[in-house]
Amino acid sequence: MSESKYQLVLGFETHIELSTNSKMFCGCPADHFGKVPNSQTCPVCLGLPGALPVPNSSAIEWCIKLGLALGCKINLFSKFDRKNYFYPDLPKGYQISQYDQPFCYEGQLTLSSGKIIRITRVHMEEDTGKLQHAEVDGKKVTLVDFNRSGVPLVEIVTEPDFSNPDEAIEFLKEVQLIVRYLGISSADMEKGSMRLEANISVRPIGQKDLPKFKIEVKNVNSFRFIKKAIEFEFDRQVAMLNSGKTPVQETRGFNEDKGETFSQRSKEDAHDYRYFPEPDIPPLRFSNEQVDEWRNSLPKLPGQIRGDLISRGVSQEKALILVSDPDKLHMITKLVQKDIELTKAVDMIINSPSDISGDLDKIILWAKQKETISVSTSELTEVVAKLIAANPKAVLDYKAGKEQSLFFLVGLIKRQLGNIDISLVRRAILDLIK
Numbered sequence: 252m253s254e255s256k257y258q259l260v261l262g263f264e265t266h267i268e269l270s271t272n273s274k275m276f277c278g279c280p281a282d283h284f285g286k287v288p289n290s291q292t293c294p295v296c297l298g299l300p301g302a303l304p305v306p307n308s309s310a311i312e313w314c315i316k317l318g319l320a321l322g323c324k325i326n327l328f329s330k331f332d333r334k335n336y337f338y339p340d341l342p343k344g345y346q347i348s349q350y351d352q353p354f355c356y357e358g359q360l361t362l363s364s365g366k367i368i369r370i371t372r373v374h375m376e377e378d379t380g381k382l383q384h385a386e387v388d389g390k391k392v393t394l395v396d397f398n399r400s401g402v403p404l405v406e407i408v409t410e411p412d413f414s415n416p417d418e419a420i421e422f423l424k425e426v427q428l429i430v431r432y433l434g435i436s437s438a439d440m441e442k443g444s445m446r447l448e449a450n451i452s453v454r455p456i457g458q459k460d461l462p463k464f465k466i467e468v469k470n471v472n473s474f475r476f477i478k479k480a481i482e483f484e485f486d487r488q489v490a491m492l493n494s495g496k497t498p499v500q501e502t503r504g505f506n507e508d509k510g511e512t513f514s515q516r517s518k519e520d521a522h523d524y525r526y527f528p529e530p531d532i533p534p535l536r537f538s539n540e541q542v543d544e545w546r547n548s549l550p551k552l553p554g555q556i557r558g559d560l561i562s563r564g565v566s567q568e569k570a571l572i573l574v575s576d577p578d579k580l581h582m583i584t585k586l587v588q589k590d591i592e593l594t595k596a597v598d599m600i601i602n603s604p605s606d607i608s609g610d611l612d613k614i615i616l617w618a619k620q621k622e623t624i625s626v627s628t629s630e631l632t633e634v635v636a637k638l639i640a641a642n643p644k645a646v647l648d649y650k651a652g653k654e655q656s657l658f659f660l661v662g663l664i665k666r667q668l669g670n671i672d673i674s675l676v677r678r679a680i681l682d683l684i685k
């Protein structure tokens with residue numbers, strides 16, 4: 252991003268597809284990836300007349316648990332609403348979502364710098380179908396696959412609190428990790444089970460008010476590209492403002508080859524969607540006891556684990572690596588159970604060669620060998636020098652051709668230094684004798 256008198260204003264909407272068994276409002280399987288098109292549909296998720304939605308209670312529970320993990324308050328009274336718009340992948344002509352009573356609101360996540368990112372809300376909705384552009388009998392056509400229609404989707408909305416793309420990426424990676432710790436989604440960006448929308452604008456440094464315009468960049472499916480898209484947008488908007496123009500409120504895509512965003516359509520305001528309460532689903536009520544039960548059932552989250560590690564002497568950098576690798580964490584726990592000190596166990600797991608990284612016994616052996624070697628160099632040379640000086644006869648014998656004398660010297664050194672690599676000792680002795 253170029254230097255300028257403007258600062259970035261950046262917030263995110265993140266969609267997470269839940270990996271429940273069934274869809275949000277019907278019994279069709281929710282796992283749609285790679286399935287025969289339209290093989291997992293029914294009257295409800297095809298939006299046929301007369302079909303009635305029945306909410307998936309696991310999906311609701313998972314959405315609320317995610318909200319709790321993100322420090323949200325929970326609405327004890329909540330409801331679904333219809334978000335009305337037409338698009339061929341939306342068979343009912345509306346999406347069942349949540350408008351003014353989302354399940355979760357006012358959460359927050361703290362970045363490693365200590366900066367707090369406010370989370371506006373975490374709500375539940377349903378996914379749309381998928382359009383596929385293809386050629387059939389020489390004609391360009393668009394096909395619709397409704398396998399994804401009605402899959403449970405959680406939307407996490409943040410306040411525009413990010414000052415730069417790196418903060419955003421740290422936040423998004425943490426959300427991805429939390430979702431995976433909760434076991435509620437693969438949160439795989441390439442497969443589309445985690446999808447990002449960045450709301451990007453700029454304002455003069457020092458201005459408190461938000462800009463009057465907001466550009467939404469959609470369909471960016473990697474952290475690397477989202478960073479590029481933000482940087483490109485910042486420069487584009489600053490250039491426009493510098494030449495006296497105001498960027499228009501719109502939705503833009505991202506061209507990965509060019510590294511540029513491009514205009515897709517003008518952006519709707521919330522009132523354009525004519526939200527109203529979903530009449531086919533009664534409002535939902537939760538008790539404080541229920542919410543407490545969900546809160547208490549949360550697993551240890553990445554932030555807590557990292558905090559534990561750091562408070563026990565592990566560096567922040569290493570804690571970061573470990574928390575995103577549950578297998579490594581598990582092995583460290585096992586080493587600690589074997590009475591190996593935590594910081595030592597961490598180093599063993601992080602530094603062990605990749606070809607033995609899954610094998611605890613081999614790692615322990617490797618660490619032992621490494622320890623013996625670490626005694627060597629200067630310390631070894633010193634010990635050997637003293638020993639040779641104290642045993643001139645053995646040296647003379649060896650020089651006269653008595654191999655045995657060398658073993659004798661090696662044995663003395665082993666007795667003094669303990670478990671040590673014999674070939675290193677031999678070399679040290681021979682170097683000094685010559």
Ligand code: ZN
Pocket residue numbers: 274277278279291292293294295296297401
């Ligand atoms: Zn269905």
Ligand code: MN
Pocket residue numbers: 266376406
């Ligand atoms: Mn949404």
